[in-house]
Amino acid sequence: MLINIDYGTRIPIYEQIVLEVERLVTLEILKPNEQIPSIRELACSLSINPNTVKKAYDILEAKKIIVTKSTKGTYISENIDNAKKAKKEMLIGKIKNDILELEKLGLSKEEIFKSLK
């Protein structure tokens, strides 16, 4: 798996791994159900600690982008749309909270939608 890490930047390694995997999935270089490197394997090839990779994989799993099968390995999700669905729900949730705040300030939903068009 072709992952580039920039050790000079402030962006944490685990975050760069997440971004790289997301990128490869978006570009369809990584395909649904495809196995990706084991935690140890990737850690070794990047010369970093397995726990750093694990952290990245945990995040990717929370985002429904990958699935880890204990003692078997880690795979790109069968249905990658689940990742999109999860992200959509997260964003809708965020917006709903902000709308509540705006309503507390006296705006109606109609007024809010109007400002957003």
Next chain:
Amino acid sequence: MLINIDYGTRIPIYEQIVLEVERLVTLEILKPNEQIPSIRELACSLSINPNTVKKAYDILEAKKIIVTKSTKGTYISENIDNAKKAKKEMLIGKIKNDILELEKLGLSKEEIFKSLK
């Protein structure tokens, strides 16, 4: 000025000051144009460092809740609606960004608004 600080909590002192002033303004205990304690005065009565108060006042000023007049003192804003306006703009901006993200995922504005009703 009646400000309660809880030193046992994790919330930074400067943040508690911001919240307290906001609360007092909301309750109209502090009124537009009213002078509030000087940085030193409040620092002294809370037994904390002036810079901690300054940090809180800086934030309150950025939120347009107070106005500081150098060598004169610090006052509640003449027009407290400016604070609300600033907050509204901030929230609308946040939502617009989230909508852009959702559009990248393929949703139209109509679909998004529908989920928010």
Next chain:
DNA sequence: TTCATTGTACTATTTGAACTAGTACAACTA
């Protein structure tokens, strides 16, 4: 001027969380 007050600016210290690593464990399968 002089003095007391105001806000401001700089640096120093401390504390805590984020990040990464070391190492050992547990489960599966060939």
Next chain:
DNA sequence: TAGTTGTACTAGTTCAAATAGTACAATGAA
């Protein structure tokens, strides 16, 4: 049993946030 997988726990390091110490600058009143 041996070799792989993911997992869990602890420890060290680094960095930024939070707070404090102290000195400076501007205003206005005595």
